[in-house]
Amino acid sequence: MNQRPPHKPDYERELRRAGIRITRPRRIILDILTGTEDHPDAMEIFQRANAVDKSISLSTVYRTMKLLEGMGAIHRHAFEGGPARFEQASGDHHDHLIDLDTGDVIEFHSDRIEALQDEIARELGYEIVHHRLELYGRRKRKRRA
Amino acid sequence: MNQRPPHKPDYERELRRAGIRITRPRRIILDILTGTEDHPDAMEIFQRANAVDKSISLSTVYRTMKLLEGMGAIHRHAFEGGPARFEQASGDHHDHLIDLDTGDVIEFHSDRIEALQDEIARELGYEIVHHRLELYGRRKRKRRA
DNA sequence: AATGCAATTGCAAATCGTTTGCAAAAAGAA
């Protein structure tokens, strides 16, 4: 279990290398993604992008998210009962704890859990391609002194 | 990690006790749920119900699923990229391994993983209300002799 | 068995998040 290391890779370079055009909407969306620590959904990204350039459409946000997801630059998470939320893929792998009261997302990682998952899959005759581990909880109230 | 024990509780009794009417559609849907080991989605339940009584509507399936979920009689799972799938809640708690090629769902349980989850949440100052652990994988090809 | 009323239904229309067709606009190579 550990904290996320900040990281800001150069996606424009990667996109160019893949023969994908760097457009104004894409640059703006990319800046938003690399500049945030949270897990915004498409609508939030749309609004932040719109604050920079009124003409960017929601479809373009969705299209760009799909593009970046395909490149492995971002991860898409479908947490319970809400729109998909995105985060930059640069950090190392982690799972999520969702605060049921605030919607906050806390990242964590456990090598031991990952190892157990592999073991279980192996025993069942499977190879894990990916997994989803989400804890939904509420903040423990501070124990009175 | 263990197998699921079969179980067939009497939901009609429970429903009556909760002041909820036993209608023909509900009885049929309930029979389908208690009579299957798999994880059908609403459309599948609708079709199976329709085979018994042509007049049952998809809305009623959805309404009944919500009702039963609220009573704790069934669990709803939103696996990746598909409609919600349901299963009767009677067995003991388990997580799911989804076969990416066939869509099959294999149930498993690990006390050690559950314990680790609690530990992680506790260290982060949270109490887990529920969690979601899904492994997505493919069948390992049999190792040649 | 007939009555009455609230709960439940089927249907169609509405909803939400997301995707898509299309003609117009912009990127990047020549």
Add this chain to the structure above:
DNA sequence: TTCTTTTTGCAAACGATTTGCAATTGCATT
């Protein structure tokens, strides 16, 4: 600048699920 291709915005389509409403049903009461 011109050309070709990709990308865009818009509106309409989409799939899963929910909802409003009038008609039907369950069932407790006579």
